[in-house]
Amino acid sequence: MEGHSITKVVLLACGSFNPITNMHMRMFELARDHLEDTGQYKVVRGIISPVGDAYKKKGLIEACHRLEMTRLATESSDWVMVDSWESLQPEWVETAKVVRHHYEELLASEQNIDDVDTIKYAKKRRIEENHHKDRDELQLMLLCGADVLESFGIPNMWKQEDIAEIVGRHGLVCITRSNSDPHKFIHQSDLLWKYRKNIHIVREWVTNDISATHVRRSLRRGQSVRYLLADSVIHYIKEHGLYSSESEQKNADVVLAPLQRYTGASSS
Amino acid sequence: MAARRVPLVLLACGSFNPITNQHMRLFELARDHMHSTGQYQVVGGIVSPVSDSYGKQGLVLAKHRVAMAELALQSSNWVTVDEWESQQPDWTETVVTMRYHYRRILKEYERSVGMHNNSNLSPQLKLLCGADFLDTFKIPGLWRDDHVEELVGHFGLVCVSRGELQPERAVHESDLLSYRRHNIFHVREWVKNETSATEVRRALRRGLSVKYLLPDSVIEYIHQHNLYTEDSEMRNKSAVLRPLVKQAQEPVKSLDD
Numbered sequence: 001m002e003g004h005s006i007t008k009v010v011l012l013a014c015g016s017f018n019p020i021t022n023m024h025m026r027m028f029e030l031a032r033d034h035l036e037d038t039g040q041y042k043v044v045r046g047i048i049s050p051v052g053d054a055y056k057k058k059g060l061i062e063a064c065h066r067l068e069m070t071r072l073a074t075e076s077s078d079w080v081m082v083d084s085w086e087s088l089q090p091e092w093v094e095t096a097k098v099v100r101h102h103y104e105e106l107l108a109s110e111q112n113i114d115d116v117d118t119i120k121y122a123k124k125r126r127i128e129e130n131h132h133k134d135r136d137e138l139q140l141m142l143l144c145g146a147d148v149l150e151s152f153g154i155p156n157m158w159k160q161e162d163i164a165e166i167v168g169r170h171g172l173v174c175i176t177r178s179n180s181d182p183h184k185f186i187h188q189s190d191l192l193w194k195y196r197k198n199i200h201i202v203r204e205w206v207t208n209d210i211s212a213t214h215v216r217r218s219l220r221r222g223q224s225v226r227y228l229l230a231d232s233v234i235h236y237i238k239e240h241g242l243y244s245s246e247s248e249q250k251n252a253d254v255v256l257a258p259l260q261r262y263t264g265a266s267s268s
Numbered sequence: 269m270a271a272r273r274v275p276l277v278l279l280a281c282g283s284f285n286p287i288t289n290q291h292m293r294l295f296e297l298a299r300d301h302m303h304s305t306g307q308y309q310v311v312g313g314i315v316s317p318v319s320d321s322y323g324k325q326g327l328v329l330a331k332h333r334v335a336m337a338e339l340a341l342q343s344s345n346w347v348t349v350d351e352w353e354s355q356q357p358d359w360t361e362t363v364v365t366m367r368y369h370y371r372r373i374l375k376e377y378e379r380s381v382g383m384h385n386n387s388n389l390s391p392q393l394k395l396l397c398g399a400d401f402l403d404t405f406k407i408p409g410l411w412r413d414d415h416v417e418e419l420v421g422h423f424g425l426v427c428v429s430r431g432e433l434q435p436e437r438a439v440h441e442s443d444l445l446s447y448r449r450h451n452i453f454h455v456r457e458w459v460k461n462e463t464s465a466t467e468v469r470r471a472l473r474r475g476l477s478v479k480y481l482l483p484d485s486v487i488e489y490i491h492q493h494n495l496y497t498e499d500s501e502m503r504n505k506s507a508v509l510r511p512l513v514k515q516a517q518e519p520v521k522s523l524d525d
Contacts, residue, residue, distance in 0.1 A: 029477035076484055207460050208461055208481075209460040223300045224296035226292070227292045
């Protein structure tokens, strides 16, 4: 059977998921449709990785709740799942490290089909050896909205080498929201432009702006959020009394972890 | 001492071809809004899919549209589907549908009035719609003037704004609607959500995912019955919308969504 090989893709979404909404879940569906439509990819898995509490974003509630809500929301999906690794780390973890971690895990699980050798260092060596070879067969891509892409430009938010690793060695699938122009943003960044082939822009023709911020606001005001998020998630929120004026004030005076970490570091 | 609230039922007429999460959001938004006025207690919601004789392009059989709405509303404890309109032999004017439901509601209410003694205010029925609905009043031949008057003057509208449409403008530009503006309730939908049944059908035709835009049970039903194909979208393509014929005006091109 002649033809190009199809690259298997795993989509990884990092974020607060505070709480997870139908829009987050839609991103996966849109990304999968888009990539498979090119004929070059087969999306085999989606991973949602909620950020740890140490991120210190205003209004961020405990990771244990955000994990459980995400688990509930993904129950009806046969390919998207939640992963707790990032949220369990004691310090905030750079997205590039999360990508790296999941990529290594994926390679390892592919290797271990016949593999009996469980010695850690041998496994690591094998992963590194096979790294370049497997790139064509399995790719991990970061799934995000245009706002994340544009956050690459915020001073001290990202290390340049991390951006290079994500878009250079892996890939980015970016769902455009109504009011942004990601192509222009890529054009204006030499780094992004260099790796433009690895950046997939997905136009969301039907605007679906269900932001978690809006959902939290509605919840605070006792307004219905039905049909914006999964019923099971709404039920969980009510059961645990999440999202109040108090919870929204959490971390109000605290500096976001990446900004704290990188302030003073020069950006190229 | 709580003020007495008028018991209110919201009725949504439409194609529901298919029903989407956005349709169900309308009810939620409207209920929250009417409650917040302090004057109403929303006691029920009715989804009334239009009959096949409406003649709109791409309309699939009423039995499917009703079944899908039933699936979607299974988890709702206050909104139900009613098939009366869809089962009438000919297309039914919205006002006639409203009168039917109002009579029914009044009867039920009178039967149970002994049990609920905290309000002896008579129940009301209002039409729930999107902002684009107000613009249809302008289309020649689509509405009878006396019907618009009864709809807006006697019953009332709860109109949810969506996207860029400004319902206040439609009201302003119509003398009749302006006169009755106290009976037109505007609900702002702050979340910009352009999910429409048209878009859903388009995605389905192209084999794209519609998950999280409508309930899983409805998606399953659609696939089971293979609804919404290129062929189904061609149905009624050259037909004239039934209301335009029935109301005996000059033939006008049928409505696109």
